[in-house]
Amino acid sequence: MDRFFTQTHCDRCHKSLDGGRIMSMFNTQCICMECSDKERQRPAYKKAVEADHEAIRSGNYNFSGIGEDAQDMEQEIHSRSREAINEAEFNENQGEFSGAGASGDYESSDDDADDDDDTDDTDTGGSDD
Ligand SMILES: [Zn+2]
Numbered sequence: 243m244d245r246f247f248t249q250t251h252c253d254r255c256h257k258s259l260d261g262g263r264i265m266s267m268f269n270t271q272c273i274c275m276e277c278s279d280k281e282r283q284r285p286a287y288k289k290a291v292e293a294d295h296e297a298i299r300s301g302n303y304n305f306s307g308i309g310e311d312a313q314d315m316e317q318e319i320h321s322r323s324r325e326a327i328n329e330a331e332f333n334e335n336q337g338e339f340s341g342a343g344a345s346g347d348y349e350s351s352d353d354d355a356d357d358d359d360d361t362d363d364t365d366t367g368g369s370d371d
Pocket of ligand 1: 254257273276
């Protein structure tokens with residue numbers, strides 16, 4: 243980008259930069275103050291500035307602007323080099339300890355199944371005589 247300081251003519255109108263130079267808000271062109279004034283009056287200028295600030299805020303210092311061809315129409319600036327924002331979301335899920343339910347079942351129910359041995363007295367017909 244050192245060309246920015248060495249070039250002598252406006253990238254846009256090719257006039258001399260004796261009156262001052264400035265980086266375009268729309269791209270990386272080095273333009274004269276006159277061109278700068280012109281682009282400031284463009285409705286899209288606000289967007290260009292916002293996009294620039296947004297890029298810097300997200301760590302993109304090489305943002306090249308929304309483009310000089312960004313006319314006054316609605317431009318989707320969000321799709322341009324915005325992938326720098328990677329928000330890692332930390333969801334702290336605290337695992338709950340389900341306490342070991344030591345509800346002692348000590349009741350050993352003694353089921354003495356009484357087998358009633360019914361002795362069948364099958365009297366085979368006593369011969370009565
Ligand atoms: Zn110019």
